[in-house]
Amino acid sequence: MTKQLNVAVVGATGAVGTKMMEKLIERNFPIKSIKFLASARSAGNPIEFNGTTYKIEEATPESFEGVDVALFSAGGSVSAALAPEAAARGAVVIDNTSHFRMDPEVPLVVPEVNRHALKTIPKGIIANPNCSTIQMVAALQPLREKFGLTKVVVSTYQAVSGSGIAAIDELKAQSQNWEAGKNVEANVLPVKSDVKHFPIARNVIPQIDKFTDNGYTYEEMKMINETKKIMELPELHVAATCVRVPVVSGHSESVYIELEQEATVQDIFAALQGAPGIVVQDDITNQTYPMPLFAENEDPTYVGRIRQDLDNKKGFHLWIVADNLLKGAALNSIQIAEAMLEDNLL
Amino acid sequence: MTKQLNVAVVGATGAVGTKMMEKLIERNFPIKSIKFLASARSAGNPIEFNGTTYKIEEATPESFEGVDVALFSAGGSVSAALAPEAAARGAVVIDNTSHFRMDPEVPLVVPEVNRHALKTIPKGIIANPNCSTIQMVAALQPLREKFGLTKVVVSTYQAVSGSGIAAIDELKAQSQNWEAGKNVEANVLPVKSDVKHFPIARNVIPQIDKFTDNGYTYEEMKMINETKKIMELPELHVAATCVRVPVVSGHSESVYIELEQEATVQDIFAALQGAPGIVVQDDITNQTYPMPLFAENEDPTYVGRIRQDLDNKKGFHLWIVADNLLKGAALNSIQIAEAMLEDNLL
Numbered sequence: 001m002t003k004q005l006n007v008a009v010v011g012a013t014g015a016v017g018t019k020m021m022e023k024l025i026e027r028n029f030p031i032k033s034i035k036f037l038a039s040a041r042s043a044g045n046p047i048e049f050n051g052t053t054y055k056i057e058e059a060t061p062e063s064f065e066g067v068d069v070a071l072f073s074a075g076g077s078v079s080a081a082l083a084p085e086a087a088a089r090g091a092v093v094i095d096n097t098s099h100f101r102m103d104p105e106v107p108l109v110v111p112e113v114n115r116h117a118l119k120t121i122p123k124g125i126i127a128n129p130n131c132s133t134i135q136m137v138a139a140l141q142p143l144r145e146k147f148g149l150t151k152v153v154v155s156t157y158q159a160v161s162g163s164g165i166a167a168i169d170e171l172k173a174q175s176q177n178w179e180a181g182k183n184v185e186a187n188v189l190p191v192k193s194d195v196k197h198f199p200i201a202r203n204v205i206p207q208i209d210k211f212t213d214n215g216y217t218y219e220e221m222k223m224i225n226e227t228k229k230i231m232e233l234p235e236l237h238v239a240a241t242c243v244r245v246p247v248v249s250g251h252s253e254s255v256y257i258e259l260e261q262e263a264t265v266q267d268i269f270a271a272l273q274g275a276p277g278i279v280v281q282d283d284i285t286n287q288t289y290p291m292p293l294f295a296e297n298e299d300p301t302y303v304g305r306i307r308q309d310l311d312n313k314k315g316f317h318l319w320i321v322a323d324n325l326l327k328g329a330a331l332n333s334i335q336i337a338e339a340m341l342e343d344n345l346l
Numbered sequence: 347m348t349k350q351l352n353v354a355v356v357g358a359t360g361a362v363g364t365k366m367m368e369k370l371i372e373r374n375f376p377i378k379s380i381k382f383l384a385s386a387r388s389a390g391n392p393i394e395f396n397g398t399t400y401k402i403e404e405a406t407p408e409s410f411e412g413v414d415v416a417l418f419s420a421g422g423s424v425s426a427a428l429a430p431e432a433a434a435r436g437a438v439v440i441d442n443t444s445h446f447r448m449d450p451e452v453p454l455v456v457p458e459v460n461r462h463a464l465k466t467i468p469k470g471i472i473a474n475p476n477c478s479t480i481q482m483v484a485a486l487q488p489l490r491e492k493f494g495l496t497k498v499v500v501s502t503y504q505a506v507s508g509s510g511i512a513a514i515d516e517l518k519a520q521s522q523n524w525e526a527g528k529n530v531e532a533n534v535l536p537v538k539s540d541v542k543h544f545p546i547a548r549n550v551i552p553q554i555d556k557f558t559d560n561g562y563t564y565e566e567m568k569m570i571n572e573t574k575k576i577m578e579l580p581e582l583h584v585a586a587t588c589v590r591v592p593v594v595s596g597h598s599e600s601v602y603i604e605l606e607q608e609a610t611v612q613d614i615f616a617a618l619q620g621a622p623g624i625v626v627q628d629d630i631t632n633q634t635y636p637m638p639l640f641a642e643n644e645d646p647t648y649v650g651r652i653r654q655d656l657d658n659k660k661g662f663h664l665w666i667v668a669d670n671l672l673k674g675a676a677l678n679s680i681q682i683a684e685a686m687l688e689d690n691l692l
Contacts, residue, residue: 122504155600203639293549
């Protein structure tokens, strides 16, 4: 990759934005120039990137003149307003918010699964999927390719960093107050803008994002709808129950799947071992299985606890863990840009 | 209930034993006499019960002479050795360990589900089921009665108190060390007697109890086998993934079920509301759903997040929470004794 790109990062100081900057440096992304954009409130503040101090600029439509790739991670309303402006100025937008994900003219991409969808970007915008969806489809794709896939039932164990830096701070403050015997306050989780807030320390909360009219949360509906779109399986049966747990970073998922064809546990191991982005951690005689504490700051999607269902030879149970800020967000966004460069689409 | 009973508690100082004593007092269990039995190591130590100080006695076969009800919660090996001795001396044994649960001559009882099984106790021993199994079958029984039940897929979020007081202490010590920036040590979880130990603070561990040869843990196989036995549905499809989370007390379960007949969400609500031992906590417009932090020290099994599967009209998703030391252990044991008294079986 010798082409050098003009990059804009929108929302660089957030939990995901920070990781995007780390990954741009670590992966030696070919940067000709980089700018950091935010609201007027943050404009003027300094920001460190690869040993140089930059000044955060106010994000306006004109900010995107001359930009090749714009990485958005500043909330849905910012993307709604500015992503089309950036695209209109010729930038390829890779948007980490949910705003455009289900737009039929916006590809929703996990490169290991549907890299080909990057060839057609009618709006100049590519959506980065929901964090819990990305790691699941990355692990399911190799199985779907070999054995077909008809049904997915997932229960998640999601880290607080998926709700941003304020949620991480809240978990830490609650833990400290618990240990000090003080009152535990809750102001952020499950959803900052919702009415009630509950402690996450020493608790689990079966609500991520607000509720939709059908009784599922938006997070659950994202997993259901985005999985079908990314895998291009509109008839796939998908169900999700999304739960927040007191973990800083690293989403875990207990996933039950049904395949089109019968398979053995050995078949599943063989299909997953060596699959792109996947690391099989499954050696029960040595108590080896994925755990979020050990997946934090790691790139792969880890799969373990692989078991055949005891009643259905086409049924399997998997335990899938990945760092939600990396493969679930920042890393996947950068991988989208890298794939486009490799495929001469940028 | 006017009959007064001679009671023995084996393992009174453990996490479950302590709760058994609390429930005996709170529920005004008709006690004529009570004795507290333990290993020789603990014998002679004082123990408080209902304002009186007792001396812990060494548990021997002869300890059970004259005992009407013996509540065992001191580990499988103690039950294996002494429960038959107690029964031989005429005591009804209610055993909280897993040792006798799958013995075809030992009823495995959740009174709301299979109270009738208390009528036949050929060995004088009744087994109290696994904690995560009890709350699940209590919630599924009213649905099974009305609509039939064909399939259960459960993923658990289990509290550390299920591993005893040492695990509670370990979670607290790890949390304190995290917050103080010190090293986090792990010596108890996932299984004290297993080779490796992992931190549970800020982590989730997909291993509860040791692994069996088929890749499932003993905890998962307990949920599978005990559910079939208690519900008397040997052909029921049951699958379980059991996971430890950093919660002190209160097991949560994400449960997918398939019924024999089609039903609506309203049907499910109606079947669960007013069912014995069940409290429906499900009002998503007010963010009302069960959480373990709020179920601690409470008797009911809470059910919420009731949703119909989007692809299968016979499929439903439930979120079930109960205090694993109460309904999952101590309370259910006492309820077994109370049911036998009411039914003139004691």
